[in-house]
Amino acid sequence: MALDKIESLDTEGLSTSMSKNKLSDHALIEATRGGDEDAFGEIMARYRNPITNYIYRFLNDYEEAVDLAQETFVRVYFALDRYHTQFAFSTYIYRIATNLAISEIRKRKRRRLMSLTGLFQGEDDKTVEFQPPDTRILPDAELVEDERNEVIERAISALPEKYRAPVILRDVEGKSYDEVAAIMELGLGTTKSRISRGRALLKEKLQHYLQ
Amino acid sequence: MNNKDLNTNERESDSISQLLGSLRRVEAPNDFDFRVRSRIAKGRPVDGKANWLPVAVRYAMPLVLLVLIGGYFGFNSFYQPEDANVPVIAEVKPTIAPRIIETVSQPEPEVPQNDIATLQPPVTKSADVTEKPLVKKPLRSLSVPGSKNERPGGGSYDAAIRPSINLTPLGQDQNSNVDELPQMTGKASRPTSTEFLRSIGIKANSAGPGGRILSVRGAAANAGARVGDVIESLNIEGRSLWIRRDGRSVEIVIN
Numbered sequence: 001m002a003l004d005k006i007e008s009l010d011t012e013g014l015s016t017s018m019s020k021n022k023l024s025d026h027a028l029i030e031a032t033r034g035g036d037e038d039a040f041g042e043i044m045a046r047y048r049n050p051i052t053n054y055i056y057r058f059l060n061d062y063e064e065a066v067d068l069a070q071e072t073f074v075r076v077y078f079a080l081d082r083y084h085t086q087f088a089f090s091t092y093i094y095r096i097a098t099n100l101a102i103s104e105i106r107k108r109k110r111r112r113l114m115s116l117t118g119l120f121q122g123e124d125d126k127t128v129e130f131q132p133p134d135t136r137i138l139p140d141a142e143l144v145e146d147e148r149n150e151v152i153e154r155a156i157s158a159l160p161e162k163y164r165a166p167v168i169l170r171d172v173e174g175k176s177y178d179e180v181a182a183i184m185e186l187g188l189g190t191t192k193s194r195i196s197r198g199r200a201l202l203k204e205k206l207q208h209y210l211q
Numbered sequence: 212m213n214n215k216d217l218n219t220n221e222r223e224s225d226s227i228s229q230l231l232g233s234l235r236r237v238e239a240p241n242d243f244d245f246r247v248r249s250r251i252a253k254g255r256p257v258d259g260k261a262n263w264l265p266v267a268v269r270y271a272m273p274l275v276l277l278v279l280i281g282g283y284f285g286f287n288s289f290y291q292p293e294d295a296n297v298p299v300i301a302e303v304k305p306t307i308a309p310r311i312i313e314t315v316s317q318p319e320p321e322v323p324q325n326d327i328a329t330l331q332p333p334v335t336k337s338a339d340v341t342e343k344p345l346v347k348k349p350l351r352s353l354s355v356p357g358s359k360n361e362r363p364g365g366g367s368y369d370a371a372i373r374p375s376i377n378l379t380p381l382g383q384d385q386n387s388n389v390d391e392l393p394q395m396t397g398k399a400s401r402p403t404s405t406e407f408l409r410s411i412g413i414k415a416n417s418a419g420p421g422g423r424i425l426s427v428r429g430a431a432a433n434a435g436a437r438v439g440d441v442i443e444s445l446n447i448e449g450r451s452l453w454i455r456r457d458g459r460s461v462e463i464v465i466n
Contacts, residue, residue, distance in 0.1 A: 041244060048239040056237045066240060073247045149234055156231070171231035199227045210226045 025089035033080055044073055047090070050173060051097050057168045058101040060157040068104060072097045087182070094175075094183045098165050105161060148209060155205040163198030170195050407447045411465045420444055424454070434463045 021042070023031070031039035051072055056065035075096055076083075083092060156164060169180045181191040203210065402410065404418035412429025413436060415422040422442045440454040440461075451464040 044244050044247060048243050049236070052239040052243075053236045057234070062237060065237070066243070069239060070243065070247045070250060074250045077247075077251050152230060152234060167231070171228040172234060174232065196224065199224045202227050202231075203223050206227065206230060209230055210223060 026085045029080060029083060029085065029089060032077075040077060043076075043089075047093055048073070051093065054094065054168060054173055055097055055101050057153070057156060057172050058098075058164060059104060060153050064104065068100045069097065071100055075100075088179070091179060091182045094169065094173075094179075095185070098169075098183060102161060102165070151209070152206060155202050158205065159198055159201055163194050163201060166191055166194045167198035167202070171199075402447060404445050404447070407445060408442075411450070415442060417442070418445075430465050431463070434465050435461075436463050 023039070023042070025043065025046070028039040028043050032043070048069060052065055052069040055068045055072075056062055059065055059068075072093060076093055083089075156168065159167065166180050166184055166186075169175045169183060170177070175183070177188060177191055177195075180195070181188045184191060186194070408415055408418055408431075411431040411434075412427060413424055413431045414426040415424045417423070420443055424436060424438055424440045424442065427436045427438055436452075436454065437456070440456050443453040443455050443460060445452045449464075451462055453460055453462050455461075
């Protein structure tokens with residue numbers, strides 16, 4: 001009897017979870033506003049990996065990326081009342097994450113300016129020293145892959161702030177130009193221009209990997 | 212730029228896009244949800260600003276403080292009482308109160324224009340005004356001439372700056388006979404300094420400290436007062452006076 005009850009509860013939970021999977025972002029937001037904590041859990045399940053990956057590509061620091069991704073969700077939660085459903089939720093949450101990441105980059109700049117060791121480094125946008133790839137033949141394909149990824153990450157980190165975000169959103173996160181423009185709060189033409197300019201800067205540094 | 216270049220650029224741009232898209236995606240840690248919920252449970256994120264204060268108060272408080280501090284210093288610098296910067300050299304106490312006399316119906320006698328010392332304001336009868344005795348007492352160190360405590364000389368600054376005004380009753384000539392005392396009908400019971408001096412036979416150019424004895428007779432002459440002595444203080448009740456003679460203070464007691 002008890003086993004039946006547990007099974008029925010599990011079934012209810014499963015069905016609830018499945019039903020939440022089918023809900024739109026806006027419906028989940030409304031449910032969260034109504035006090036449904038599971039709905040907010042579903043929002044986190046949908047966006048925690050993309051947001052973490054996005055911030056990681058922005059900062060090239062996993063721990064910081066996780067911390068800022070969590071901060072993004074905390075801000076979303078406390079700002080739910082101010083969220084207007086005429087905008088896409090993904091645009092909204094990416095905008096918050098972008099702002100947090102840019103703030104973190106600027107904090108790092110200030111910290112570097114104030115530190116004595118920072119005197120020997122340049123600005124964040126230009127000073128991440130880009131090292132040319134090692135062209136020696138590596139025996140292990142995985143090592144080659146790792147090195148390639150590392151070079152690309154450093155190249156992205158070396159991009160100026162205004163080019164970095166649109167390029168990551170477009171080429172890493174796969175957002176459309178319209179979505180990138182909405183997240184960055186820029187015009188479509190400006191967005192395309194920045195993406196193009198960012199790619200051009202990357203091309204100079206990643207020429208070796210281009211076929 | 213021709214079409215070939217454009218195509219090349221597009222291809223390279225696509226290649227960059229593919230290269231970036233091929234990056235391994237990182238994932239959030241397993242305890243991500245738990246940590247987010249614990250943060251939410253702690254409360255709102257801190258922005259590092261004092262958000263609990265309304266904006267108006269945040270700007271008004273320092274402004275009010277500035278105004279208060281500025282007002283304080285401004286008030287002190289622009290508004291100063293007239294005597295604020297006058298150094299206090301000596302406290303001058305009036306030793307002679309206005310005399311109580313009857314209003315004289317006779318025309319005022321002519322006052323010599325060249326003798327400023329005899330000028331005095333007209334005094335009208337007032338029952339509330341009483342004469343005060345000379346309150347200055349002799350210093351203990353000046354008690355006995357020639358003793359260890361004898362003052363080496365000089366005089367009080369008070370006495371030095373005091374104008375030599377001979378206070379005489381209205382209508383009474385300063386040089387009149389000291390025995391011819393004016394009729395006093397006031398309610399004052401104690402004699403004034405001038406009356407006291409006259410009663411003991413001293414005529415001085417001033418009844419107050421610094422007054423020089425012009426003539427001596429009677430009890431004062433018997434007690435040792437001499438012409439030229441300078442009065443330092445009077446003790447009307449004790450019937451004595453301190454005078455300065457040859458740089459020394461001498462007490463003369465009237466028997």
